[in-house]
Amino acid sequence: MISVEEAIDIVMSHTLEPGKEKIFLDKAIGRVLKEDILADRDFPPFNRVMMDGIAINSQAWEAGRREYYVESMQTAGSPQQTLSETQNCIEVMTGAMLPQNADVVIRYEDVNITGKVANVSVDAVTSFQNVHLKGTDRRVDDILIHKDQKLSPAEIAILATVGKHAVEVVRQLRIAIVSTGDELVDVNDTPSPYQIRRSNTYALQSALQVNGHESKGFHINDEKEVLGVKLREIVEEYDLVILSGGVSKGKKDYVPEILEKLNVRKLFHGVKQRPGKPFWFGVREDGSSSTTIFALPGNPVSTFMCFYTYTLPWLNRCYGIDNREIEASLSEDFEFNPPLTYFLQVKLNLDKGQLLAIPVIGKGSGDLANLLEADAFLQLPSGRSVFKAGESFPVISYRQKI
Amino acid sequence: MISVEEAIDIVMSHTLEPGKEKIFLDKAIGRVLKEDILADRDFPPFNRVMMDGIAINSQAWEAGRREYYVESMQTAGSPQQTLSETQNCIEVMTGAMLPQNADVVIRYEDVNITGKVANVSVDAVTSFQNVHLKGTDRRVDDILIHKDQKLSPAEIAILATVGKHAVEVVRQLRIAIVSTGDELVDVNDTPSPYQIRRSNTYALQSALQVNGHESKGFHINDEKEVLGVKLREIVEEYDLVILSGGVSKGKKDYVPEILEKLNVRKLFHGVKQRPGKPFWFGVREDGSSSTTIFALPGNPVSTFMCFYTYTLPWLNRCYGIDNREIEASLSEDFEFNPPLTYFLQVKLNLDKGQLLAIPVIGKGSGDLANLLEADAFLQLPSGRSVFKAGESFPVISYRQKI
Structure with missing residues (x-):
């Protein structure tokens, strides 16, 4: 033995x-990636408006202008517009491209619009405020997800974003x-x-x-x-x-x-x-x-x-999935004498960031019903017989606790 | 607001x-039970042999007998046999019914069988040793699984055991x-x-x-x-x-x-x-x-x-599934001033039974790629602005960590 x-x-x-196989994105959750996923564009792919409001040119602001004629509206999903006069503004919506010649977005909460005129009520602006600048999260061709990653909903979102309607995964x-x-x-x-x-x-x-x-x-x-x-x-x-x-x-x-x-x-x-x-x-x-x-x-x-x-x-x-090696603290003293590794059945309790293992002694390996009461096996090493409350040991959980 | x-x-x-619906057992994993599951029989349903070896009558042992004639063999899955003479023995296999008139099982490791004669080499026996007695785990009609339980592999095993090939679950x-x-x-x-x-x-x-x-x-x-x-x-x-x-x-x-x-x-x-x-x-x-x-x-x-x-x-x-309310300890001091609850993106690290939350600050709510780096949101309450390393806060995880 x-x-x-x-x-x-x-x-x-x-x-x-x-080996590997190619599958559609809607079947990919939980599967393991077999290709690196690169950014097909910058993230974000353009200077992206982060607030609904107006876009202005900061030079006009610095020259003292607080009242702006509203030239037009730039919605999300429409081609980039251009601020034709730097003393004017363009209404902009979250997700839109920042219009050309504009470098500041002031949110509606700080603007009063009457007819075609916007009055700004803030004391200061900073360059590119409320603008999510092109390429600040990731650059085109950056590796976003490395192969061997198990796909969770976060990775699925990224795969959709970069246009991976089919993806190579472990067979x-x-x-x-x-x-x-x-x-x-x-x-x-x-x-x-x-x-x-x-x-x-x-x-x-x-x-x-x-x-x-x-x-x-x-x-x-x-x-x-x-x-x-x-x-x-x-x-x-x-x-x-x-x-x-x-x-x-x-x-x-x-x-x-x-x-x-x-x-x-x-x-x-x-x-x-x-x-x-x-x-x-x-x-x-x-x-x-x-x-x-x-x-x-x-x-x-x-x-x-x-x-x-x-x-x-x-x-x-x-x-290619990492095996999570986790430990839990024994909730009470426990004794086991035979020179064997003992897989103690335990209930897991996560309290204030501390993972506790509470022994749930059954009636041996034939006691199927005891699996209902427990969550995991606490692996108590051989070569010793007394295990003290508060000591940590590896735990093998069969229920999801986090 | x-x-x-x-x-x-x-x-x-x-x-x-x-509402509820009835589904087949092989589709039931992860579903939520809408009926109580009762034991259809005692657990175990008979005095069950726990070790391969021989079954004897303890009275013969107490009378000094150490050598037993092997009458027959009782395998798992065959009808109960009877020890016809109490000074004899029956070979028994794990999972078999304990033969009638026998009340002790001695494992092969402690027996020497030559031809039809078994010599026992242990010093003592106890009544019903190596026997898993009928009804000691659960009794017929005991509730094994209460309704509203989410079905994990342990519950699926029990459902199979009690013959539930179809089961009522939440629609x-x-x-x-x-x-x-x-x-x-x-x-x-x-x-x-x-x-x-x-x-x-x-x-x-x-x-x-x-x-x-x-x-x-x-x-x-x-x-x-x-x-x-x-x-x-x-x-x-x-x-x-x-x-x-x-x-x-x-x-x-x-x-x-x-x-x-x-x-x-x-x-x-x-x-x-x-x-x-x-x-x-x-x-x-x-x-x-x-x-x-x-x-x-x-x-x-x-x-x-x-x-x-x-x-x-x-x-x-x-x-009807319990929402696991878990907390994690902040790994470093963190500051957030606006009068809002802040859902801080964090990486979770479970080390020696302690769940640590390590801030992974992204570039705001448009920074999709940051979800790849983090595992969870740490819920920092409003009404305060300084959060100290070691403090515990509720954590909402989107990756399985245990």
Whole structure:
């Protein structure tokens, strides 16, 4: 058995390069950019009026003029006008081009317009006040968004602005979720007294969906031959296969044996952690293509923890997304003695800028319902047994808290 | 003009009741439950074996027996067996029912099996060790998930377990996003020197999408008649209309006037805030149906800030989702003098459980590109001008940080 740190190292050094694809902007949210996005023009692209009001020439103001004849109106979205006489003014609207020969905008609140004459009631003006000068935010050809950026609404706005109606992003990996176990029936079925409904495929598929990944779900019973045939098909078709169940010491835990027969190279089996000790990880290389296999223990809390601790960070790394490493402070003293990394279920509470982790002890890795009470796993390192209130530890959250 | 606090109060006291709809489980992630979810059986539903090993009767153990004849095997997913002789054992697999007449599970690691005989090498056993007892997590008919819960992967797992292949959730509101402004051209168009491409509809639609809401985007030019006709159609068809632009003091800012003609009751126009001062909010009641209108200022930073500060919390409230009120600590002293609530753009940094807000000053509400640098708005209250490093203030984040 290896340590959690070793397991993470091995997983993270076996990522895939998914390649790229071009998609339309309205499908791009949450995807990862594979091209640098340049400014197609200056930002703003012209001297842009920032207030509704009048535009004047500051030389006229300095010469003492406070009353201006209104020559015309410059609205947003119309070609630039010219102030023909510097002692006149032009009414200007927010978003319009600043008229030629004008260099000051005075907002309506400081102007009194009667008929065609504007009287200004401020004591001072400064050159280019209320004008957003061309190119002050960004210059044409500046890199606005670097490739590998995950696209949030702010980036989508920029892509629209520079005219990127289609954009190159990381290709979606083909992902299969496979549960095994004879005791599992489908959500539509009525279980016999010795059966339960399967939940892991639903949990994992929805967890992937929240993170922008599509996947296909499968279930295979613990029959060696069927498992071999079906897993071969799946392993050959998908980039990533996440299995749950069949990796422990049970007489029907065929998964490791079958994967090795399918030429999946085992990278580890067993991690010094609770829950999730029997976690198996391997890679199948077949010429130019490769398939990565996370064979997770089948107990729901183990499956859940391993997915968020290993599989999701692996996916992020493949897509070039930074894994957020966050910590939370333990709210109370906690003791855990076995020489294992303990993933303590906790509720997260963000109060006055402080992230607190409150232990929510369940009844072990089979206690699915305890996931409802908690928000995250607090990763308590092995090699010590007492963890004090106020100490910070890495936290793996499965609910969005900020 | 009203204060930010008054504006939030008014917005939040004019929510809608969207009603409910039934959807399939595989579409339910992120939706809000409208029924309580009960345990259909005990959790676990039977005395469940937690380790691969052998099941014995503790009376035989106490009588001194350490060598057990293996009668049979109880796998997961098969009907309960019975230990016919209490001095024998049954091999048991994780997830199986505990055989009748057995009350202790000893894991394989502590057993040596030769042929049909198991020798036990532990010094002590306790009653029901390695057995997850029926009903210890939850009891049949316990409420597992209360209605109004937003469904995360943990809840999806529970819904699958209790057989909810379809579930009642809050109906999706019909949402329209409408940009106005003659200076705006589409993302596919090449703007003239005095035009820019529209970005607000793309930003808002993707921000809604991230939060699980579908919407339809529209653009209308600043022509009074067209605006009147098109807005009437939209207001009559949608539950929520988010406008951007046309609400300030400009000569072509027709939106407030037209909305009032369409019998939209103005609840406020103008908020003592920067950015976003000209924000307009109203409701149109038409018999049993009603439409809520957020007419946001058109400058991209204003639109963005108002959406996250007012519209998204309003949507959450309509759907029965708690609005997370979080605070962050200012990383450095900051000064702002006008008697307005200032929504300072900040980068968020979570370090050792502490959420820090680092100011990222842009060039005003037209500086769209600054949204790329920041993560959130820190809400600095009006009525004071000096804000000290280390002080905590409410923060409105538009990127997921935990």
